[in-house]
Amino acid sequence: xxxxxxxxxxxxxxxxxxxxxxxxxxxxxxxxxxxxxxxxxxxxxxxxxxxxxxxxxxxxxxxxxxxxxxxxxxxxxxxxxxxxxxxxxxxxxxxxxxxxxxxxxxxxxxxxxxxxxxxxxxxxxxxxxxxxxxxxxxxxxxxxxxxxxxxxxxxxxxxxxxxxxxxxxxxxxxxxxxxxxxxxxxxxxxxxxxxxxxxxxxxxxxxxxxxxxxxxxxxxxxxxxxxxxxxxxxxxxxxxxxxxxxxxxxxxxxxxxxxxxxxxxxxxxx
Amino acid sequence: xxxxxxxxxxxxxxxxxxxxxxxxxxxxxxxxxxxxxxxxxxxxxxxxxxxxxxxxxxxxxxxxxxxxxxxxxxxxxxxxxxxxxxxxxxxxxxxxxxxxxxxxxxxxxxxxxxxxxxxxxxxxxxxxxxxxxxxxxxxxxxxxxxxxxxxxxxxxxxxxxxxxxxxxxxxxxxxxxxxxxxxxxxxxxxxxxxxxxxxxxxxxxxxxxxxxxxxxxxxxxxxxxxxxxxxxxxxxxxxxxxxxxxxxxxxxxxxxxxxxxxxxxxxxxx
Numbered sequence: 001x002x003x004x005x006x007x008x009x010x011x012x013x014x015x016x017x018x019x020x021x022x023x024x025x026x027x028x029x030x031x032x033x034x035x036x037x038x039x040x041x042x043x044x045x046x047x048x049x050x051x052x053x054x055x056x057x058x059x060x061x062x063x064x065x066x067x068x069x070x071x072x073x074x075x076x077x078x079x080x081x082x083x084x085x086x087x088x089x090x091x092x093x094x095x096x097x098x099x100x101x102x103x104x105x106x107x108x109x110x111x112x113x114x115x116x117x118x119x120x121x122x123x124x125x126x127x128x129x130x131x132x133x134x135x136x137x138x139x140x141x142x143x144x145x146x147x148x149x150x151x152x153x154x155x156x157x158x159x160x161x162x163x164x165x166x167x168x169x170x171x172x173x174x175x176x177x178x179x180x181x182x183x184x185x186x187x188x189x190x191x192x193x194x195x196x197x198x199x200x201x202x203x204x205x206x207x208x209x210x211x212x213x214x215x216x217x218x219x220x221x222x223x224x225x226x227x228x229x230x231x232x233x234x235x236x237x238x239x240x241x242x243x244x245x246x247x248x249x250x251x252x253x254x255x256x257x258x259x260x261x262x263x264x265x266x267x268x269x270x
Numbered sequence: 271x272x273x274x275x276x277x278x279x280x281x282x283x284x285x286x287x288x289x290x291x292x293x294x295x296x297x298x299x300x301x302x303x304x305x306x307x308x309x310x311x312x313x314x315x316x317x318x319x320x321x322x323x324x325x326x327x328x329x330x331x332x333x334x335x336x337x338x339x340x341x342x343x344x345x346x347x348x349x350x351x352x353x354x355x356x357x358x359x360x361x362x363x364x365x366x367x368x369x370x371x372x373x374x375x376x377x378x379x380x381x382x383x384x385x386x387x388x389x390x391x392x393x394x395x396x397x398x399x400x401x402x403x404x405x406x407x408x409x410x411x412x413x414x415x416x417x418x419x420x421x422x423x424x425x426x427x428x429x430x431x432x433x434x435x436x437x438x439x440x441x442x443x444x445x446x447x448x449x450x451x452x453x454x455x456x457x458x459x460x461x462x463x464x465x466x467x468x469x470x471x472x473x474x475x476x477x478x479x480x481x482x483x484x485x486x487x488x489x490x491x492x493x494x495x496x497x498x499x500x501x502x503x504x505x506x507x508x509x510x511x512x513x514x515x516x517x518x519x520x521x522x523x524x525x526x527x528x529x530x531x532x533x534x535x536x537x538x539x540x
Contacts, residue, residue, distance in 0.1 A: 051330070054326040055325060055389045056326040057322045059321055059322040063486065064485075064487075119521070128389070174526045177521075188539075193527055193530055195527065205360060205364040215334075219328065244530075245522055246522065246530055247523060249386065249389055251515075251518060253516045256516035257465065257516055259441055263438050
C-alpha cells in the first residue's frame with residue numbers, strides 16, 4: 001500500500017496553469033482546484049488582466065515575478081508582470097527548469113474564445129505557447145463574462161478532458177481550444193470536435209472628448225458570423241455542446257502555397 | 271491624354287500601411303515612399319514601438335489618434351496609441367470608413383519575422399488583421415535590426431510584389447509574410463514561396479536586482495531550428511532568397527481534427 005502510494009505520488013503528472021484574466025480570477029482558481037485532484041500543479045499567471053493580448057511577449061522591459069501564498073493548499077502559485085505567453089515561458093524555463101511538464105492548461109477564461117477570438121485571446125496564447133514548446137496544452141473558456149460565473153456544470157468536463165489528453169497526448173504542435181456554453185437550465189449535450197468559425201468582429205469607434213478637450217476613441221464591436229457550416233465551434237455552442245477546436249501555430253496556408261505558384265511572383269527580380 | 275490621366279488617377283488603388291516599429295521608423299517611411307508611387311496611401315501606425323505584440327488589441331482603454339503632418343508629401347499619416355491590429359481596425363472602420371481598401375501593407379520591419387516569429391510579430395498581426403477583414407495584405411520584414419538599415423536592395427521587390435498582389439489578389443483569408451535577407455555584397459537570388467519553419471525560441475531568464483534590492487528578470491532567447499526542410503523560409507533566407515509564406519488566420523488543424531476523433535473525447539459527459 002505504501003509502495004502504491006509512493007508510485008502514484010511519483011507518477012503524478014506535472015501541470016502548469018496560466019490564464020489571461022489574472023491570478024485573481026475565479027476561473028483560474030476553479031481550474032487549479034480541479035487540476036490539483038489529478039496532478040502536481042504550478043500556477044504562473046499575470047498579475048493584471050491581459051485579455052485581448054493575443055500572442056504578445058514582453059521584450060522591452062524586465063518581468064517581475066512573485067510567489068502568491070495561500071492560493072491553494074496543494075498548489076504553488078506565482079504572479080507575473082508579463083503576458084500569458086511570458087508566463088508559460090517563465091514557468092517552463094525558470095520555475096520548472098529541467099522538469100518535464102506533462103500538460104499546460106489555461107483559463108478558465110471568463111468569456112468565449114471561439115471563432116476568430118482565438119487570434120486575440122491571451123488564454124489561447126498561453127496554450128499555443130506550450131504547444132510551441134512541445135507540451136500538450138488546452139485552453140478552457142466559458143461563454144460568460146461574469147466575474148462570478150458559475151463553473152459547476154463544466155468542472156467534470158474540464159477534469160475528464162485534461163485526463164484524456166494526459167493519457168493520450170496530442171499531435172505535435174496542436175493545442176485544444178475548448179469553449180463551454182454558460183450555465184443554463186439545460187444540461188450540456190456533450191462534446192463536439194469542430195473547426196474555427198470563419199467570422200469576424202465588426203468594430204465601431206466612438207469619439208469622445210476628455211476633460212481637457214482632447215479627442216479619444218473607444219473601440220467596440222460585435223461578432224459578425226456569416227459562416228453557415230454545421231461543423232463550427234459557434235454552431236456547437238449554440239446547440240449547447242462543448243466545442244473543441246484543435247489549433248496549430250504553423251500559420252502556413254498550404255493550399256494557398258500551391259495556388260500562389262500560379263502568380264508571377266517567382267519571376268520578380270531586381 | 272487628359273482622359274488617361276484622369277482614369278489612372280481614379281484607378282489608383284487605395285493602400286493602407288501600418289507597422290510595429292512605430293511611425294518614426296525608417297522602415298515605414300521607406301514603405302510609404304514606395305507605395306506612393308503606385309497608389310493613394312494612408313498610414314496608421316503605432317506612436318511607440320510595438321514589437322512582440324502578437325495579435326494584441328486594446329480593450330481596456332481608449333485610443334488616441336493624431337494626424338502626423340509632413341510625413342510624406344503624397345501620404346496622409348496618423349499615429350495611434352494602440353497596437354498594430356488596432357491601427358488597421360481604426361484605419362478601416364474610422365479613417366477610411368466606407369471606402370474600399372485595395373491592399374494593406376505592413377512594415378518594413380526592422381528584423382526578421384520568419385519561422386515562429388510570425389506568431390509574436392506585430393508587423394504580421396497588422397497584415398493578418400487585414401486578411402480577417404477580407405483585404406489582400408502583405409507584411410514585409412528585413413533581416414536586420416539596424417534602425418538605419420539599408421533597404422535599397424529590396425525596394426524594387428517590395429514594389430513588384432505589391433503590384434502583383436494588387437493585380438491578382440490573394441485567396442480568402444490569406445496574408446503574405448515576406449522576409450528579405452539583409453543587404454550584403456551578394457545580390458538577392460530571387461523569390462521563393464515557402465512554408466513556415468518549424469522552430470522555436472529557447473528562452474533564458476536573467477535574474478537581476480534593482481537599486482531597491484528587488485528581483486527582476488530579463489527574457490532573452492535564440493531561435494532553435496531543427497527543421498531540416500528545404501522548403502522553409504529560414505532555408506530560403508539562408509540561400510539569399512526573398513522568402514514568402516502565405517499565412518492564414520484559421521488556426522484549425524484539420525489533420526488533428528481527424529486524428530482526435532480516435533480519442534474518447536466524445537464519450538465524456540457529466
